[in-house]
Amino acid sequence: ELRDALLASFGSRELAGLHVLVSAGPTYEDIDPVRFIGNRSSGRMGFAVAAAAVQAGATVTLIAGPVSLDTPVGVARRIDVRSAAQMHAAVLEAAAGADIYIGAAAVGDYRPLNVSAQKLKKQHGADWSLQLGENPDILASLSAQTAHPFLVGFAAETHDVASYAQDKLRRKGLDMIAANQVGEGLGFEASDNALTLYWDGGALELPRASKPELARQLIARVAERYRAVRS
Template sequence: MSLAQRRILLGVSGGIAAYKACELVRRLREAGAEVRVVMTAGAERFVTATTFQALSGQPVRSSLWDEQAEAAMGHIELARWAERILVAPASADILARLAHGMADDLLSTLCLASAAPLHVAPAMNQQMWANAAVQDNVRTLRARGVQVHGPGSGDQACGEVGDGRMLEAVQLRDALAASFGDGPLRGMRVLVSAGPTFEDIDPVRYLGNRSSGRMGYAVAAAAAAAGAEVCLVSGPVCLEKPVGVARRVDVRSAQQMLDAVLTEAPRSDIYIAAAAVGDYRPRAPAEHKMKKSDGQPLTLELTENPDILSTVAALAHPPFLVGFAAETRDVEAYARGKLERKKLDLIAANQVGVGMGFETEDNALTLIGPESSEKLPRCDKRELAQALIARIAAQFHARRNPPNA
């Protein structure tokens, strides 16, 4: 994601997640941003200023009482310089001080003295995050327009598991990129469907598939970072709404996904169908839990689910359509057939099975158009999604503004 020549002031507060801020500086600079780092006294207990200076290429500030810098009102100069302020990690302490308007150190003073939009990435123990005082402070900040990113959920340094992890560097980088709204999809409405669909057999069992939703969620995040207003229609997954995505609509079955997509598609410029939609559903789900019957075989009568992509393609004014094809063999041949049969603009084909595609952190795609084919090599799904969105944006604009028009 591009942050070329953008000026980012990164505030690092005290907490073990301060080490993640090093990777964040690297990712921001990699995207073209100019980064200056301000550390609290607590942050200096975890990471040295020398590390951040080496990564940012700029002097690091930590004190309001730096005589050399403050001779020229350095904190005011920094406050005016920043286009965005991101506090990452944002400890419970800095959230409290920001919520109450305190200015007892350089970072909190800068946040009050700057007109730049303020973003915070909370990071703390899961019990601290759940504390009523912390939640009140977060609500106060949100009400004032502060953008709160995360926290994520998972294993924590203290050994506990739950909400409180700082979001990853690429997620925060993409959130900042999206906040400028000047990417290749600026002003566009993008609809993304992701995850599996579940078809109930009875109140306990269902037919489903192994899709984790990671690829679709990465695509939604990348589209938001490219400046689009994104609506994500999601099947049942254990994932949080991606940073920057405007709305998430949760569904369970293929019919529910179709209904949600048809509500959004007429007002969307692009529809990216990354969901793994079940082809079949039980014709008549049982009202009560089905019981075993002394070793007798069970027969389920299945009926076809609606074809979401074909239905959208048949609209009077369909959006730019991007499909996905997950195949175990003859990937390109099957994908091209699907492209033509469903009248798609592009299709992203990928091999699944044997450690590929489902339930993995990485993937590889072959992007196929009516007259083109390009392989996107295996890499982390977030990076792959960024490459995919770049190609989709280029194809979309080329279709809207052909060279000979």
């Protein structure tokens, strides 16, 4: 009983000895020194995942986009980035030493093709056609490597989350994906969330709960699947 109580209060140490890399938050793609394209990620889900991985005994590296959040206690290393290209580079470098990568960041898919060094002036009476190009895909880059960490992705969608998430799991060769309906008080900019986990041959619904609670449940399943496929 004492052992159970200790396990419950200190975490199960199910990731002891493993290096977990977590990305969190949005990315901002600069248009000029003042304007940017961003997204509504607060970073709270990813930071909760990093905290839960620490609780489970992992050595945690956290790569964070522009957020205003304190580093969870026990995180071994935090790297702050702004753009998707910076996050791509930071994740790929850190992934070399990682056993598990959990991509909880909302990485911008597109960036302005021409970034102006000066603030762009308004052209009165004229519309503006902003040309955007695709950003590098972090999970796809990792998945293409011969030896890569156990890969966990997130799919945050407003519609058709389940089918999109399962397609992304297969298409990018992930080990697990956490699907996440955004909107209606859930997900981005909200304190609660709800996830459905998918992996090859399985699925699990994690009903609406606080982000820290969901992060603990996610980490428990990640540890279970990691042991099933990598041990």
